[in-house]
């Protein structure tokens with residue numbers, strides 16, 4: 001399934017100097033449209049991109065960006081958990097690239113930290129009872 005999403009990327013000087021956007025296009029076959037790009041005097045980069053491509057490649061591309069140290073936010077998307085549906089199965093724990101889920105060592109229940117979420121939507125598909133929801 002082809003998708004198109006707008007994301008906000010914040011990155012450090014080290015990442016500014018590497019061709020991450022070209023790599024995204026080449027390795028994951030994603031098309032990109034740069035909506036805004038700036039580098040602060042401290043040499044931190046901000047990039048607002050529209051990314052288009054196949055959903056599976058988009059997911060891999062997001063994982064790649066997170067691994068390279070890029071901080072990503074989605075434009076206008078918010079992810080929540082419907083606690084009544086959640087069965088604490090843990091499927092989201094391993095799939096989340098930012099570690100937004102943690103297992104409580106005492107209760108063994110799964111905690112969700114919305115502050116760490118970059119709205120990549122990987123957990124939306126991975127959650128068996130559809131407890132994770134995305135709002136636009």
Ligand code: SF4
Nearest residue numbers: 086087089090092127
């Ligand atoms: S995958 Fe869904 S049901 Fe399982 S722990 Fe995560 S939010 Fe809860």
Ligand code: SF4
Nearest residue numbers: 096117118120121123
């Ligand atoms: S959408 Fe889900 S998998 Fe993606 S960062 Fe947020 S909590 Fe993690």
